[in-house]
Amino acid sequence: MDILQGILDNSEYSFITAIMLGLMTAISPCPLATNISAIGFLSRNLNDSKRVFLNGLVYTLGRAISYTGLALIIFLGASKMNISMLFQGWGEKLLGPVMILIGLFMLGVIKLKFPGLNGLTDKIGEKGRGSYWSALLLGMVFALAFCPYSGVLYFAMLIPITVASASGLYLPVLFALSTGLPVIIFAWLLAYAVGNVGKLYNQIKTFELWFRRIVSVAFIAVGIYYVMIFFVP
Amino acid sequence: MKKLVILSALFVSVLTLAFAAKGNSGKQPQAKEAKVEVYYFHHTRRCATCNAVENESLKAIRLLYPVQLKSGKITFKSVNLDDKGSKVFADKCKAEGQSLLVISKRVRIDLTDTGFMYARSNPEKLQEELKKRIDPLL
Numbered sequence: 148m149d150i151l152q153g154i155l156d157n158s159e160y161s162f163i164t165a166i167m168l169g170l171m172t173a174i175s176p177c178p179l180a181t182n183i184s185a186i187g188f189l190s191r192n193l194n195d196s197k198r199v200f201l202n203g204l205v206y207t208l209g210r211a212i213s214y215t216g217l218a219l220i221i222f223l224g225a226s227k228m229n230i231s232m233l234f235q236g237w238g239e240k241l242l243g244p245v246m247i248l249i250g251l252f253m254l255g256v257i258k259l260k261f262p263g264l265n266g267l268t269d270k271i272g273e274k275g276r277g278s279y280w281s282a283l284l285l286g287m288v289f290a291l292a293f294c295p296y297s298g299v300l301y302f303a304m305l306i307p308i309t310v311a312s313a314s315g316l317y318l319p320v321l322f323a324l325s326t327g328l329p330v331i332i333f334a335w336l337l338a339y340a341v342g343n344v345g346k347l348y349n350q351i352k353t354f355e356l357w358f359r360r361i362v363s364v365a366f367i368a369v370g371i372y373y374v375m376i377f378f379v380p
Numbered sequence: 381m382k383k384l385v386i387l388s389a390l391f392v393s394v395l396t397l398a399f400a401a402k403g404n405s406g407k408q409p410q411a412k413e414a415k416v417e418v419y420y421f422h423h424t425r426r427c428a429t430c431n432a433v434e435n436e437s438l439k440a441i442r443l444l445y446p447v448q449l450k451s452g453k454i455t456f457k458s459v460n461l462d463d464k465g466s467k468v469f470a471d472k473c474k475a476e477g478q479s480l481l482v483i484s485k486r487v488r489i490d491l492t493d494t495g496f497m498y499a500r501s502n503p504e505k506l507q508e509e510l511k512k513r514i515d516p517l518l
Contacts, residue, residue, distance in 0.1 A: 149501055156497075177427045228476045235477035236423060236461065295427040296496070299478050303492040376425060 148174065161308045165318040168300045169325025177294040180369045184246065185289060185330050187362035189282060190338035193345055193355045199338040200331065202282045207327030209286020214301070214319035217291075222310045227302070234291060235298040242292040243373030249285070250366030253359060290323065416454045416517050417483045418510075421475040424462045432499035433480055434458050437491075440507035441514075448518065482510075484517040 148171065155167040172178065189206055192198040217234070221227045251257045293301060305322055309315045345354030418441060420434045438456050441449060448454040459469045461477070473481050474488065480495035481488060491509060498506040 152497060152501055175427075228474060231477040232461070232470075239425065295423060295425060295430045295478060299430075299492060299496045302477055303479065303490075303496070 161315060161318060162321055164308060165305060165321040166325045168305050169322040170329075172297040172300050172322075173326045173329045175296050177296040178289075178292075180372065181242070181289045181292060182330055184362075184366055184369050185285060186334045186337060187365050188249075188285060189330065189334035190341070191355070191359050191362060193338050193342035193358055194351045196335060196339055196342070199335050202279065203327065203331030203334050205279045205282040206286040207323055207331065209283040209288075210290040210327050211286075211320045211323035212283075213287045213290035214305075214323045215316065218306060218309045218316060218319045221306060222313070222316065227306065227310075231298075231302040231306075234293050235295070235302065238291050238293040238298070239373065240377045242288075243370045243375075243377065245288060246366050246370030246373065248370075250363045250368075250370060253363035253366065286327070290326070415452070415484070416448075416514055418454065418456045418514075419469065419473050419475070419479075419481045419483060420456070420458045421461055421466075421470065421473070421477070421479045421481070422458065423478065424460060429496055429500055430478060432503075433495040436499045436503040436506055437480055437495060437510060440503070440510050444507065444511050445514070445518075453518070454514070482513055482517070487517065489513050 151167050151171050151174075155164060155171075158164050158167065173182065185206060189202045190199050192202070217230060221230055248257070301322070305318060309318045341354065341358060342351065345351040348354075418437065420437060422430055422434065438458075441454060441456050445454050449456070457469070459466045459475075461470060461475070469475070473479075473483055475481065479490060479492040481490055481492075483489075491506075491513065494506060494509045498509075
C-alpha cells in the first residue's frame with residue numbers, strides 16, 4: 148500500500164493516478180468481502196480457464212460501466228454532492244440483500260421467470276454455465292457498493308481529475324481495470340488450482356457442482372454479514 | 381526653549397504611542413471573531429483509515445492550536461451523516477459524503493484527499509498541511 152501511495156504522490160500523470168487509486172481500492176481490506184465473492188463467482192467454470200478469464204474481463208467491463216456512468220452523470224451537471232451522498236450512504240447497505248438474493252438464485256432456491264428474462268435462474272444457477280450477463284451485472288453492482296474507503300478514493304480523488312475536462316472521462320475505465328485486475332488473476336488461479344485437483348480425481352463435474360454450492364453459500368453468508376453490520380444494532 | 385522642544389517632542393511621541401495602541405486594541409476584537417471550523421464528516425460504518433483521519437486531525441489541531449481551541453477561535457466537529465441533525469452542517473459546509481473540511485468566513489478548504497492519503501502512513505504530513513491551510517486564516 149505504501150509503495151502505491153508513493154507512486155501516487157509523485158505521479159504527474161492522471162492516468163497513473165487513476166491506476167494507483169484503482170489498485171488501492173482493490174487491495175484495501177474494505178471491499179475485501181465483495182472481492183472474495185467476485186473471485187468465487189467468476190471462477191465457477193472450473194475446467195475452462197479461458198472462460199474464467201473472459202468472465203473476469205466482462206466483470207471488469209461491468210465495473211467500468213458503473214464508474215464511467217457515474218462520472219458522466221456528474222460531468223453532465225448532476226450535483227456531485229447528491230450523487231456522492233446517495234452512493235456513499237446507500238451503496239453498501241443494499242449490498243447485503245442483493246448478495247443473499249444472488250446466493251439463493253445460484254443455489255436454485257428461488258426461481259423467477261420474467262418475460263424477456265427467460266431462464267435467469269438457469270443462467271446464474273447451478274445448471275447453467277453462467278452467461279456473461281451475470282458477470283457484467285455483478286461488476287456493475289459491486290462497483291456501486293462503495294465502502295467508506297473506496298468511496299473517498301473514487302469521489303474525492305478520481306472524480307475531480309475525471310470531470311475537470313471531457314478528455315478525463317477515460318480515467319474511470321483505467322480505475323475499473325485496476326480494481327478488476329487482482330480479482331481476475333485470483334479467480335483464474337483458483338479455477339486452475341481447484342480444477343486441476345478435480346481432474347486429478349477425475350471428478351471435475353462433481354467438483355464444479357460443489358464449488359458452485361460453496362460460492363452460493365459464501366454469497367449468502369457475506370450478504371448476512373452486510374445486513375448484520377447495517378441493520379442489527 | 382530647548383526644554384520646550386524636548387517637552388513637545390515627548391508629548392507628540394506619547395500621543396502617537398497612545399493612538400497606535402488604541403489602533404491595535406481596535407483590531408483585537410476583529411481578530412478574535414475570525415473563527416476557523418474544522419469538520420470531519422463520516423457515516424456510521426467507518427473504516428480504519430476513516431477513524432484515523434478524525435483522530436489524527438484532531439490530534440494535530442490540539443497540538444498546533446491549543447490556545448485557539450480553548451478560546452473557541454478554532455473548533456473541531458465530527459458529524460455523522462447518518463444522523464438526522466447532520467443535514468444542517470452538511471449543507472452549510474457543502475459536504476460531499478465523508479470529508480475533512482476547513483471552514484472560515486471567507487473560504488472552504490477540502491482536505492479530504494490529504495487526510496485519507498496521510499492519516500495512517502504519514503500523520504506528520506497531514507499536520508503540516510493543516511497548519512499550512514489554517515495559519516493564514518487566523
